[in-house]
Amino acid sequence: MKKVTINDVSMPAIGIGTWNMGNSLVNRSTEIKAIQTAIDVGAQAIDTAEMYGDGRSEALVAEAIKPYSREKLFLIDKVLPSNASKTKLEHSLDQSLAAVGTDYFDLYLLHWRGGIPLAETFNELERVKKAGKIKAWGVSNFDVSDLEELWRLKNGTDC
Template sequence: MKQVTINGQQVPAIGIGTWHMGDRPAQRETEIAAIQAGIAAGARVIDTAEMYGSGRAEDLVGEALAPIDRQQLYLISKVLPENASRQRMAASLEASLKRLRTDYLDLYLYHWRGSVPLAETVDELQRLQQSGKIRAWGVSNFDIDDLKELWQLPNGAQAVANEDLYHLGSRGVEYAVLPWQREHQLPFIAYSPIAQGDSWGHHLATNDVVKQLAAQHHVTVYQILLAWVIRQGDVLAIPQTSSVAHMNENIAAGELTLTPAELALLDQQFPAPTSKQPLDIL
């Protein structure tokens, strides 16, 4: 399975996203089973946030992971902009840890930029890291100018990841963000890597070339889309599913390698950007 290194730790390049999970009590057992299946299939990274269901996703994750050895897991959560201040972040983190039933996070991300000065947020993230309650911190929904601003701060280069939207139908980050992150050895986390199951009109799963490649590899179209996202070795994808079967397929996509010719076919269908694009955000 392909691996990505974050903060010195190697983790499988397909993790588990949890946006929209925990919202429907009738699906709770199914969602818990899906998360546990993902870990059993080899995933280590679970990505969540205090925003997701106003804490309900973290609570679900905490229940799902309770029987699993914490040392096997790489747990990511995120702080909301309105909580990213010196006054509020520590309490926000404590609430997340309580819901997740753990005493530390492997990675704590600033979910997106708000009105709190970036320097204040970074200093508080750094302080929380020194406290041991987070092993590392990073950012999310940062564009190239945000990253450059971050790197100018005294502790800004202590960030260990940036998480942005990225999939075959949304390649804008390839123009500036991904090259900059590679130059600065900052790993990239791709959220919505299969375009939310095509619900946003990208038509990836119904594209003839994607379907043809899936048939040739005897895999699903979503496995092709995931293999494409993690093709270069420094991108971690965090697809979300509440289905055990789909979860197993997602994790198995970490074993799939597309050939240069196959990648070229996909480039023809979904061209790489030739100029700076606005950052896609969901």
């Protein structure tokens, strides 16, 4: 499988996203099969988020990846901006880890910019990274001005 490297983190170039998965029990077995088929043909990265299906996507991923070796997968999850504070981030992360059935995420993203100062969020992401709950952290859905602010922060280049 081809890999890409971003900020010294090597990750699979091909993966599957789970947006809109887990919303319907009628589609559950088909969605699990879609994830497993993707893995079987070489996709190793699986992207989900606490907001997808109000957490049901994470549970779907957990069920889909059970037959596979965790070490061969690259799991990506996202925290909602409202949960990206010093007081809420780790709790939110722990809930997502439990829902996916893993003890770490390879990549944990701030889903989009919210009202919590970036420095607070990124300090907390660094803390949970040092605790071993995530291997790397990043951002999703950021505008250029948000990225420029990120790079000026103490831990911004760790993104």
